[in-house]
Amino acid sequence: MMAPAVFLLLVWMLVPLSMTLFFSFKKYLPLRGGDLGWVGFENYIRFVTSSSFWPSVQATLTIVGGVLLITVVLGILLALLLDQPMWGQGVVRILVIAPFFVMPTVSALVWKNMFMDPVNGLLAHLWKFFGFAPYEWLSQASLFSVTLIVSWQWLPFATLILLTAIQSLDREQLEAAEIDGAPALAKFFHIILPHLGQAVTIVILIQTIFLLSIFAEIFVTTQGSFGTKTLTYLIFQRVLESQNVGLGSAGGVYAIILANIVAIFLMRIVGKNLDK
Amino acid sequence: MAHIVLEKVEKNFSGVTVIPPLDLEIEDGEFVVFVGPSGCGKSTLLRLIAGLEDVTDGTISINGKDSTSVPPAKRGLAMVFQSYALYPHMTVRKNIGFPLRMAKMDKSEQVRRVEQAAAVLNLTDYLDRRPSQLSGGQRQRVAIGRAIVREPAAFLFDEPLSNLDAALRVGMRLEISGLHKRLKTTMIYVTHDQVEAMTMADKIVVLHDGRIEQVGSPLELYRAPRNLFVAGFIGSPKMNFIEGTKAEKFGAHTIGIRSEHITPSPTEGLWKGQVGLSEHLGSDTFLHIQMEEHNDPITVRSGGDVDMHHGDTIYLTPDANYIYRFDDRGLRIT
Numbered sequence: 160m161m162a163p164a165v166f167l168l169l170v171w172m173l174v175p176l177s178m179t180l181f182f183s184f185k186k187y188l189p190l191r192g193g194d195l196g197w198v199g200f201e202n203y204i205r206f207v208t209s210s211s212f213w214p215s216v217q218a219t220l221t222i223v224g225g226v227l228l229i230t231v232v233l234g235i236l237l238a239l240l241l242d243q244p245m246w247g248q249g250v251v252r253i254l255v256i257a258p259f260f261v262m263p264t265v266s267a268l269v270w271k272n273m274f275m276d277p278v279n280g281l282l283a284h285l286w287k288f289f290g291f292a293p294y295e296w297l298s299q300a301s302l303f304s305v306t307l308i309v310s311w312q313w314l315p316f317a318t319l320i321l322l323t324a325i326q327s328l329d330r331e332q333l334e335a336a337e338i339d340g341a342p343a344l345a346k347f348f349h350i351i352l353p354h355l356g357q358a359v360t361i362v363i364l365i366q367t368i369f370l371l372s373i374f375a376e377i378f379v380t381t382q383g384s385f386g387t388k389t390l391t392y393l394i395f396q397r398v399l400e401s402q403n404v405g406l407g408s409a410g411g412v413y414a415i416i417l418a419n420i421v422a423i424f425l426m427r428i429v430g431k432n433l434d435k
Numbered sequence: 436m437a438h439i440v441l442e443k444v445e446k447n448f449s450g451v452t453v454i455p456p457l458d459l460e461i462e463d464g465e466f467v468v469f470v471g472p473s474g475c476g477k478s479t480l481l482r483l484i485a486g487l488e489d490v491t492d493g494t495i496s497i498n499g500k501d502s503t504s505v506p507p508a509k510r511g512l513a514m515v516f517q518s519y520a521l522y523p524h525m526t527v528r529k530n531i532g533f534p535l536r537m538a539k540m541d542k543s544e545q546v547r548r549v550e551q552a553a554a555v556l557n558l559t560d561y562l563d564r565r566p567s568q569l570s571g572g573q574r575q576r577v578a579i580g581r582a583i584v585r586e587p588a589a590f591l592f593d594e595p596l597s598n599l600d601a602a603l604r605v606g607m608r609l610e611i612s613g614l615h616k617r618l619k620t621t622m623i624y625v626t627h628d629q630v631e632a633m634t635m636a637d638k639i640v641v642l643h644d645g646r647i648e649q650v651g652s653p654l655e656l657y658r659a660p661r662n663l664f665v666a667g668f669i670g671s672p673k674m675n676f677i678e679g680t681k682a683e684k685f686g687a688h689t690i691g692i693r694s695e696h697i698t699p700s701p702t703e704g705l706w707k708g709q710v711g712l713s714e715h716l717g718s719d720t721f722l723h724i725q726m727e728e729h730n731d732p733i734t735v736r737s738g739g740d741v742d743m744h745h746g747d748t749i750y751l752t753p754d755a756n757y758i759y760r761f762d763d764r765g766l767r768i769t
Contacts, residue, residue, distance in 0.1 A: 331520035334487050339534035339581070340508035349533070353524040 176415075183408035190402045202409035211393055216417075218302060219389040223370045225306035226313060227363055233310075234317030234362065235355065239347075241318070242325045252322075259315040267379035270308045271297065301385035308376050313369075317362045324358035325351065364425040371418055390414055437497055437511070437588035437621045438463045439484060444493035446479055446645075453479050454645040456493060461589075461623065462638075466615050469625045470632040470668070471642035477625045478593055480642070484623065485514050485591050497588065508537075513582035514591040517598065519574045521566040521581075527553075528562040531580040538585075552580040555614075572603045579614070589621035596631065608634060629669055633657070641665050663765035666691050672721060674759070675733045681706065687760030687768055694721065694736040696757035701743070704750025708733065710743050724749055 183202055186195040206212060241252060258266065274281050275296035283293035296304040328351065336346045374391050381387045383396060394414060398407030439461040446454040454476045461467050469477040482488040484495060486507035494503045502510050513534075521530050529536075531552055535545040553559045556576040566574055575595060582590055592611070596604045612635050615622050626632055632639050633653045641648040641656065641664070649661045653669075660666035666674050674691045682690045698704070699722060708726040720741045723732040735751060743749060760768040 329518060329520060331516045331518050332522060334507075335514065335516060335520035335581075336522075336533075336537075337487065338485060338507045338512070338514050339585075340537040341533075342537075345537060349525075350522060353522075356524070 179408045179411045179415075181408075182404050183412050185405045187404040188402055189404060198405065202405045203412070206397075206406055206409045206413065211388060214386065215388050215390050215393040218387055219371065219391070221302055222306050222309065222373065222387075222389060223367060225303075226310045226370055227366060229306070229310040230313045230317040230366065231359055231362060233314055234321045235352075235359075237314070237318045238321035238325050239351075241322055255318055256315045258311055259313075259319075261312070263312060263373070263375040264379055266312055267308055267376040270304075270311070271380050275304055297380050298385050301381050301387045305376055305380060305387050308380070309370065309373055312376075313366055316366070320358050320362050321355060324355050328354050360425075360428055364422075364428075367421055367425060368418065371414070371421065390417070437461075438499070439589065439621065439623075440496045441484070442494045442496070444480075444483060444495060445491045446476075446483060446488065447491045452645065454483075457645070457647055459640065459647065459650070461621060464619050464621055466612075466622045466624065466635060466637045467640060468632040468636035468638070469623065469640050469642055470629055471627065471648075472668070473627055475642040476645035477627075477642045479645075481514075481591050481593055481623060481625045485512055486510050487514075511588040512591055513585050513587035513589075514593065515575075515578045515582050515595045517594045519566075519578040519595075519598075521574060521577055523566055526563050526565055527558060527569070527577050527580075530566065530577055531558075531562075531584055534581060534585045548584045549580075552584045555583070556580050571599050572607060575599065575607060576610075579611070583614075583618070587620070589623060592622065592624040594625055594627065596626070597628075604631075611635065630671060633669070639669075641668060643668075659767075660759065661767060663689065663691070663761050663767075666759055666761070666767070672734045672736075676731075677726075677733070679728065682760075685758060685760055688763040689761040689765075691759040691761065692753045692757060694734040696754040697733070697735045698752045698754070699724075699735050699737055699741075699743070700750045700752065701747070702750065704752040706751045706753075708749055708751060710745055710747045710749050713741075713743065713745070715739070722749070724751065726751075 184197055184199060186198045186201070187193070188195065237255065241248070241255065245251070261269075272279070277283050277293045277295045280293070280296075282296065286293045294300070332350055332354075333346060336350050341349060372391050373389065374395065377383055377387050377389060377392050378395075383389075383392045388396070390410070391414065394407050394410040397403050397410055441457060441459040443456045443458060444454065445452070445456045457480075469480060471477050479488060483490055486502075486505065490503060494501055496502060497510055497512075522533065525533065528549055532545050532549045535548060540548075549562075550559070553562055556579060558573070558576055558580060561569060561573060561577075566577065569577065575598075578595070595611075596607050599607060608631060611622075611624075615635075624631075624635060636653055638650060639653055639656055640650050643664050648668075649656060649665045651659075656665060656669045660669060663676070667676065670693060672694050674693050675697075676689050676691050678689050682688060706726055708724040711723040711725045711732050713723065714721040716739070718739050720737045720739060722735045722737055722741070722743060724735055725732050733751065737743075762768055
């Protein structure tokens with residue numbers, strides 16, 4: 160019964176994976192001679208010894224870590240805010256979720272041209288209004304800017320999951336804490352935050368998997384310059400800009416390994432959390 | 436120790452009156468039970484006293500001090516919730532110690548009080564477990580422990596036994612009563628179960644649609660109900676009510692008679708009926724008797740060895756001293 164679906168999934172996954180593995184052991188330069196034969200692990204060694212490898216790993220981790228920090232912290236605060244009964248709750252919630260529906264390419268373009276542009280951007284106008292020289296976001300604070308754009312996209316996701324988690328909190332627990340003499344901050348740290356632990360781990364797990372592969376935001380804004388070259392972007396450059404398929408494939412294999420390490424690590428945390 | 440006085444306390448929820456103006460006095464050291472059918476406002480009343488809900492109008496004073504707008508934590512009351520409301524990520528020790536921690540009490544004093552409470556409630560072996568690893572009765576005890584460590588002026592219980600099975604409920608009922616005897620602290624207890632009310636209370640407050648129907652000791656309510664509602668609510672099985680010509684003979688719109696005050700006989704009596712269902716409890720037998728010209732069957736308590744069967748004709752004689760007469764507004768005629 161399941162065989163056709165399993166077969167389809169396997170083909171879907173295994174064909175690209177085995178092709179990546181296949182090319183990673185070859186010297187394959189499509190515009191400079193094509194297939195130049197087997198080279199063993201040379202591509203793997205060249206990829207990690209290249210001067211752009213470690214900076215790219217660092218950039219990837221900085222962006223992922225930064226986005227996780229911003230989305231989780233702001234997500235919790237926003238969720239707490241949205242949990243309060245207020246007028247127009249439905250509309251406000253839809254507005255908060257809206258950024259998630261904007262395509263990454265589009266949102267990066269909007270941020271690049273409408274907000275961060277040093278001449279016409281809204282932020283430039285704001286800076287000028289207060290008498291400062293416009294800040295060149297994407298060149299002077301490129302990593303932070305990219306982190307900001309990606310955070311804006313993922314904040315709704317975090318907020319949504321955390322909001323549902325907050326809503327599942329037993330109100331009697333909060334009332335008991337109230338009677339036990341817990342002030343608002345203590346209630347947050349002793350009751351609400353521990354209750355959110357599980358949801359936060361899930362947000363971190365899912366976001367990490369997607370954030371490791373962000374590409375459009377960098378492609379549209381800085382094109383990998385000013386220290387925003389992530390591992391994904393480096394692989395893209397190796398394959399398409401340097402036309403070195405073998406080297407790029409080796410990088411792809413590294414990326415698969417990295418993603419799996421993160422996934423195993425996070426699965427364990429989630430597993431532990433779910434046991435409680 | 437607390438003496439709680441409610442004066443003209445009123446509560447509306449977005450225009451709907453849940454509790455019309457109500458006066459109530461709770462003496463120091465009393466075990467007061469609020470009892471009534473679901474939706475009668477008994478939990479709301481408790482939450483008003485706790486401070487979890489704000490009164491729409493009126494005043495609540497605790498020990499002579501107006502506490503109407505005092506926040507819950509400052510009222511010196513402790514509450515045990517229906518769902519226990521234990522903090523799931525904390526151990527039993529931390530759960531019980533939470534109010535002390537919030538009060539920034541001295542560490543060694545905290546430890547002393549938690550261990551003392553645990554000893555009182557037989558929880559010493561479970562102090563390092565989490566609530567999810569405890570049984571229902573143990574969770575209940577942790578919730579009570581969290582209340583007693585604060586040494587509150589009064590305990591508030593919101594249907595604390597409704598999530599336990601029947602056998603455990605009887606046990607916990609005795610434990611709570613024992614706790615009250617030992618601590619001599621005011622306790623206010625909300626329940627819909629009149630058996631709990633009868634067995635535990637010093638004073639029962641019968642509520643119906645937010646109004647107090649009657650206040651009194653369990654036996655007062657049982658022997659001298661003020662109206663039809665109280666007569667029907669207190670006592671198990673329910674009091675039998677008879678209307679129509681049979682009642683008019685006694686000069687009342689409705690008469691009420693408890694099952695134990697009717698003598699059944701196979702040969703002679705005042706009323707004639709037919710045996711319907713009979714419930715044999717061993718010590719007692721409850722006979723449900725279908726009377727002529729009367730729709731609801733009448734419950735009669737009889738000895739355990741009664742020899743009557745479905746369909747038999749039976750005659751009933753009520754004990755004239757125990758016939759309660761009610762007028763057409765449901766008030767008892769005395």
